[in-house]
Amino acid sequence: MEVWKEYLETNKQRFLDELLDLLRIPSVSADSKYKGDVARCADAVQAAMLAAGCTKAEVCPTAGHPIVYGEIIVDEKLPTVLVYGHYDVQPADPLDLWHSGPFDPVIKDGKIYARGACDDKGQMYMHIKALEVMVKTNTLPCNVKLMIEGEEEVGSDNLGIFVEANKEKLKADIVLISDTSMISMENPSIESGLRGLAYMEVEVTGPDRDLHSGVYGGAVANPINQLCKMIASLHDENNHITIPGFYDKVLDLKAEERDELNKAPFDLDEYKKDLKVDEVWGEKGYTVLERTGTRPTLDVNGIWGGYTGEGAKTVLPSKAYAKISMRLVPNQISKEISNLFADHFKKIAPEGVTVKVTPHHGGEPVVTPTDSPAYQAAARAIKATFGKDPIPTRGGGSIPIVALFESVLGLKTVLLGFGLDNDNIHSPNEKYDVFNYYKGIETIPYFHKFFAESKA
Template sequence: MVKQYIEENRERFLEELFELLRIPSVSAQSVHKGDMVRAAEWLRDALLKSGADRAEVMPTEGNPVVFAEKIIDRSLPTVLVYGHYDVMPEDPVDEWRTEPFEPVVKEGRIWCRGADDDKGQLYMHAKAFEALVATGQLPCNVKFMLEGEEEIGSGSLYKWCEEHRELVKADIILVSDTSLIAWDTPSITCGLRGLCYMQVEVTGPDKDLHSGLYGGAVANPANVLADMIAKLVDADGHIAIPGFYDDVRELSDAERRALNSAPFDVERYKESIDIPAVQGEKGYTTAERTGVRPSLDVNGIWGGYIDEGTKTIIPSKASAKISMRLVPHQDYRKIAVLFENYFRSIAPESVRVEVKALHGGQPYVSPTDLPAYHAAEKAMEETFGKTPLPFYSGGSIPIISGFESILGTKSILMGFGLDRDAIHSPNESYGLDNFYRGIETIALFYRYFAEMSRAK
């Protein structure tokens, strides 16, 4: 009956999602401030229409939180759905084959910024909820908490959660903001890396200098920055910041064997992103390097003349955005301090250095013995025809560990994305199959979660 309802409303579900996708809710850029509010208001209205008893746009110091709920019986278990309506910036714009904020269906996929991350995935929840309500099958209470700052660190949601503990009280948090290992290898994400995102600026002379008149006698901030970045990771791929690995939990051999038992084809991996060779920390596999080992990446670097042609200058400044993915039990606040101390210690006396922590989040591990985990497992078994594997993702959703520490509530990360969705990249997309199967699976989750909670 739920399945049939989804079938009958396929087109409308998609048209609704397209309305949401067209709002360019890029949280990183202040020019989109108004779009954030528009997206939140649109979601409030959509959740009311989907069957919520109550839905509100709740202000924060940053972008608003959309809260909605349907309480059918206070004695029944409650599921809190978390998602985010903000998206990554669309740049580099000229690499998009379609308009970044105009959804297009082609080759069975929705092409648009946010198609997967996270508008497409969060909207599956709205529609699974609608299907359950419309068919009279909703077996438990549901709450929605949708934020607009996930891509910039969820700054406001931590405080909002502290102030609304009662409002969002639930038995489990359900999140679709992750990916499957593959379409034929379904998975539930049990581990997320933490994140420590820094910005650094190296300043030499007070203005750009003529590189002929001064070259050789004055430290060049761009060369110095390159030297300093080179000193962050050693030749074996180990991060060279003193104390960086102090709190890293080393996996047992059995855990490593289990982690490496998931199917992985390195040739296909290389081909899918067109790289000549993989590269990473010595002594670890690709799955370990992204799943259970920390990493350090320059996310952006800039300085000097970057236009057409040549300009012979020593730039006054050079900057970089550098982020580190963290694993249990690293603490991003401690790592930010270690990073800053080390970065300052390797600066030559000929330059001035500024270091700023932009945002961070703690790593997270989700237990696989919760009723909600089994409910997710059973729901996916039914729709995918295979038992999903527990998966350690390299990504970060910093707020997930925040939920545990602030609300004391665990999260189930049942996402339906795929690597090919190119989230955070140009030409983001999301499969129509993923979208509809996601809705169906989520509806089943509610049924099994209610059953298993009763059985407890």
């Protein structure tokens, strides 16, 4: 048995307890009322880096939430792995659907329930613990740099500035990220592609004040009805998106690529049963795996307007709002799509209402090559701990920073994720299996080993 495995075995309980402590900090980046907690979480990450053996660890202020940077340089001549992760989490609401407090982690049936358990505190912390394992057992085969940010869930607005300003410091040979999921523990997989994102907020204004729907109803454009009409028009009868130019740069997959993708184990009945839906939905002509992995989408993430309290109020409201996001695929560009959306949405505004469109944040889609030494090192690491070759998949989510690393630092990224699709990330009762947490800590040293060997 590798010496690091023994160390892991001996320290298992402590590794878990430390993660639970981190999960107790409500580091919600989207809501300014948690600003102090986010800062506290950054300090905790810095302390963990130092405890793990980093020779340097610093909390770097930004215009938003801080970035925590740490490093251990074994030998300048050895290859360097730059680990990226994030310590901020999604808002926890709707709170009433949680079975236990989102920031009061509990372990039930071998699963850690808490906001951030999987996304991304649990997965990020595996790297800090894996580093400790390697340092304490003198098995660290390369240099490691860690960059853990606090704004991933709100668009990483300040990370680009930080990376741009610290190119020298961040010099590395590969970026390693654990913020994605596998098909299952029985079918380990590595995401070889990620969708990009464009996130918009729209405000539709009708009359300048709330009106009585009896006195004015039928004579004045109702902003909710009009917003619904505009949103409905964004998909056609085949669930294609109708924004002019939206698909212009989309790369169509080759037949063999589609075949390969659809080889991943997938049970449609199980999928529907898990979500309790009678039917799936999506763009005509594509399978579920193609839809989530390779096709751009448009979803309303939130909508509100008028009277939403108990009982009935006959109001014709002045305003209606929606948050609308689009997942992008190669070679769509987030800013271009945001502009296409904004232009189109304003153009389709019916008479009697005015429309305001504000972009929230975006990210570019990426594809990571499966034939690179880094991907191969990850595949061998998985094989070493899971006993089988991983399946390459296309993830539906977005990690905008991956495209940024490529353009600014010239670095490729390996997505070594240990989450599961049913981890309820961004939902109530987010969880992360204790098994997966330990499996990650066990696998990461193999990656460093194989990657260092490939560069030797």
